[in-house]
Amino acid sequence: xxxxxxxxxxxxxxxxxxxxxxxxxxxxxxxxxxxxxxxxxxxxxxxxxxxxxxxxxxxxxxxxxxxxxxxxxxxxxxxxxxxxxxxxxxxxxxxxxxxxxxxxxxxxxxxxxxxxxxxxxxxxxxxxxxxxxxxxxxxxxxxxxxxxxxxxxxxxxxxxxxxxxxxxxxxxxxxxxxxxxxxxxxxxxxxxxxxxxxxxxxxxxxxxxxxxxxxxxxxxxxxxxxxxxxxxxxxxxxxxxxxxxxxxxxxxxxxxxxxxxxxxxxxxxxxxxxxxxxxxxxxxxxxxxxxxxxxxx
Amino acid sequence: xxxxxxxxxxxxxxxxxxxxxxxxxxxxxxxxxxxxxxxxxxxxxxxxxxxxxxxxxxxxxxxxxxxxxxxxxxxxxxxxxxxxxxxxxxxxxxxxxxxxxxxxxxxxxxxxxxxxxxxxxxxxxxxxxxxxxxxxxxxxxxxxxxxxxxxxxxxxxxxxxxxxxxxxxxxxxxxxxxxxxxxxxxxxxxxxxxxxxxxxxxxxxxxxxxxxxxxxxxxxxxxxxxxxxxxxxxxxxxxxxxxxxxxxxxxxxxxxxxxxxxxxxxxxxxxxxxxxxxxxxxxxxxxxxxxxxxxxx
Numbered sequence: 001x002x003x004x005x006x007x008x009x010x011x012x013x014x015x016x017x018x019x020x021x022x023x024x025x026x027x028x029x030x031x032x033x034x035x036x037x038x039x040x041x042x043x044x045x046x047x048x049x050x051x052x053x054x055x056x057x058x059x060x061x062x063x064x065x066x067x068x069x070x071x072x073x074x075x076x077x078x079x080x081x082x083x084x085x086x087x088x089x090x091x092x093x094x095x096x097x098x099x100x101x102x103x104x105x106x107x108x109x110x111x112x113x114x115x116x117x118x119x120x121x122x123x124x125x126x127x128x129x130x131x132x133x134x135x136x137x138x139x140x141x142x143x144x145x146x147x148x149x150x151x152x153x154x155x156x157x158x159x160x161x162x163x164x165x166x167x168x169x170x171x172x173x174x175x176x177x178x179x180x181x182x183x184x185x186x187x188x189x190x191x192x193x194x195x196x197x198x199x200x201x202x203x204x205x206x207x208x209x210x211x212x213x214x215x216x217x218x219x220x221x222x223x224x225x226x227x228x229x230x231x232x233x234x235x236x237x238x239x240x241x242x243x244x245x246x247x248x249x250x251x252x253x254x255x256x257x258x259x260x261x262x263x264x265x266x267x268x269x270x271x272x273x274x275x276x277x278x279x280x281x282x283x284x285x286x287x288x289x290x291x292x293x294x295x296x297x
Numbered sequence: 298x299x300x301x302x303x304x305x306x307x308x309x310x311x312x313x314x315x316x317x318x319x320x321x322x323x324x325x326x327x328x329x330x331x332x333x334x335x336x337x338x339x340x341x342x343x344x345x346x347x348x349x350x351x352x353x354x355x356x357x358x359x360x361x362x363x364x365x366x367x368x369x370x371x372x373x374x375x376x377x378x379x380x381x382x383x384x385x386x387x388x389x390x391x392x393x394x395x396x397x398x399x400x401x402x403x404x405x406x407x408x409x410x411x412x413x414x415x416x417x418x419x420x421x422x423x424x425x426x427x428x429x430x431x432x433x434x435x436x437x438x439x440x441x442x443x444x445x446x447x448x449x450x451x452x453x454x455x456x457x458x459x460x461x462x463x464x465x466x467x468x469x470x471x472x473x474x475x476x477x478x479x480x481x482x483x484x485x486x487x488x489x490x491x492x493x494x495x496x497x498x499x500x501x502x503x504x505x506x507x508x509x510x511x512x513x514x515x516x517x518x519x520x521x522x523x524x525x526x527x528x529x530x531x532x533x534x535x536x537x538x539x540x541x542x543x544x545x546x547x548x549x550x551x552x553x554x555x556x557x558x559x560x561x562x563x564x565x566x567x568x569x570x571x572x573x574x575x576x577x578x579x580x581x582x583x584x585x586x587x588x589x590x591x592x593x594x
Contacts, residue, residue: 169466170536170543172550174557231539235532239467242528246467253469260471260557 005029012207015244023211030208034066034196041182041255043194044151050074051149051191053142054097054105056090056217058209059155061097063197065212067153068101074153076105077145079138082118083221090217097214108141115294120223125293130223133289140277140286146191156195159202162247163232165254170232178263182255187269190278201247202233302326309504312541320508327505331363331493338479338552340491341448347371348446348488350439351394351402353387355506355513356452358394360494362509364450365398371450373402374442376435379415380518387514394511405438412591417520422590427520430586437574437583443488453492456499459544460529462551467529475560479552484566487575498544499530 001010003022010020021029038044050067054060054076067074078094081087091107098105114122119137123130146152161180168176186192197205209216224230239246271277272284279285298307300319307317318326335341347364351357351373364371375391378384388404395402411419416434420427443449458477465473483489494502506513521527536543568574569581576582 170547170550172547172554174554228540231536235535238532238535239528243525250467250469253467257469257471260559262557 014204016201016240016248018244026207027211030200030204031066031069033200035070037182037199038070038194038196041198043183043196044072044153046071048072048150049148051106051142051146051152052076053138053152053154054078054094055155056093057155058214058216059157059160059197059202059205061093061155061214061216062205062209062212063153063155064097064103065101065214066208067196068103074103075149076103077142077152078105078107079141080107080109080111081134081137082109082111083120083223086217086219086222087118089219093215093217097216106145108145110137110141113137113141113290117293122289122293126289131227134223136285136289140284143190143277147189149191151192151194153194153196155197155205157197157200157202157205158247158251159233159236160229161195161198162236162250163229165251166232166236167228174261175263177258177261180254181258188278189271189276198251199248311501313498313537313545315541323504324508327497327501328363328366330497332367334479334496335367335491335493338495340480340493341369341450343368345369345447346445348403348439348443348449349373350435350449350451351375351391352452353390353514354452355511356454356457356494356499356502358390358452358511358513359502359506359509360450360452361394361400362398362511363505364493365400371400372446373400374439374449375402375404376438377404377406377408378431378434379406379408380417380520383514383516383519384415386516390512390514394513403442405442407434407438410434410438410587414590419586419590423586428524431520433582433586437581440487440574444486446488448489448491450491450493452494452502454494454497454499454502455544455548456530456533457526458492458495459533459547460526462548463529463533464525471558472560474555474558477551478555485575486568486573495548496545 001013001020002008003010003025004019005025005028006022008022008025010022012026013020019029044050050072052060052064052067052074054064056078064074064076076094076098078091080091094105110122111118117125119130119134122137123133126133142152164180167173168180182195182198184193236247267280269278269280272279272287273282274287275284277284277286298310298317299305300307300322301316302322302325303319305319305322307319309323310317316326341347347369349357349361349364349371351361353375361371361373373391373395375388377388391402407419408415414422416427416431419434420430423430439449461477462474465477479492479495481490533544564577566575566577569576569584570579571584572581574581574583
């Protein structure tokens, strides 16, 4: 198997692109792909200060690596969710990556906001699922840490996006479909959010991390077990296997057809009376969660 | 396991409806479901003369049975494709069902239009796939036989529809999405076409045929092996198994959101100069196929 670019020995097959590549050429290919994604979807402008949300996993660390390699001024944000050994290991990976690259990593700890409690306990007290509480808290802390940056970048890859997309289509969540985009605009204190990896598959990101020697956490969050998103991913993997390129076609076709889905009008936002975060209610959902959980400590 | 309707012994579990039923109550349930589908989607009006396209399989024979039971004046049309033993067996099933019900069955034979040739040979000569030739020929012969009827009914079930839908969405075939409907209107000599089984799953239709003692052909068409529609069905079955009701939700959500997809303007139709069938070209695709194939006989 020969590398299509340099004719050396290929180590990775990319059936979706009908391409076999060696290690070096694959890295070039992926960096070019991300640079082009950023350009064609207008995700970042040169000189913008980017905060990369890193979980310690392959996607977010590779994204950070890619943005640094592409010359962006990119700092990292790690949010410690307090999910036992999983969170400890994740943090170690994020910290050691930052040290190796000489890049700055900001750390936010959920327990600092919830009287020492971590996500699982917060969820129990709030009588909500861990995943819904985790999403709410991460969004809030990301926006808070993003204040001094132009834009927040997350490591959502093609597999994540097509899995959301399939779920949103199976349930015809037309509002969610209208909002599902590789770039969400600024809204006053809420930072712009971008996903530069939307055209890179999970498998490609794993290969990139491996070849670049990025040490990442292999475990999935213990709360993601049995989630519908994993189910959708496995259904889409089956289709991709039979017909390579299915995921890319599905996502790119969606980007073109997206305008068919019109969101209900965006509700008016106002600052939370407690913390100033933009919200549709008097007190934002983060502060309400905080109050509810802390009352019971 | 008790029947929810009569409290007798249930024999079928319908997780999508959270319902267990005995044989008799299941038949009542399915007949009511089809009657309601016909009513709510305005598929048929009382007294209309219906031509049911029957393949000899469970869906189309059960549809015929259901329409007769619901009091419609329904005759059958069997199209002999000439696919060896598969076609012979299918025809026997259709004929014996018609005899048992005392209903009238019309038979069209592809070979009568193509100098004795059957679908596989026609496809070879036309250098097209069997499935594309078969679709073209069946549509034509259905419309031809439908001239003396108000409407043509086909046995497409929920699984067929969600499999089309998934395929159309994965490839963002927005034109096909705009046209995918349980009812296609009349266009002059082209008969209205309706699909009364769109809310009944393949499994429900198999159970109906079994309980009603309908003898149908179990084999699938040999040319359908490895088709993408079977692949999509298997992916959707997996999702349905994990989350019963997924297919129904997906299809009903689509019916509500369908207006988001706007077809390109319908092209002007004119009668084929050779046979009078409505077409966008001078000579319709059926007559062109005929000419091409017969030239080579």
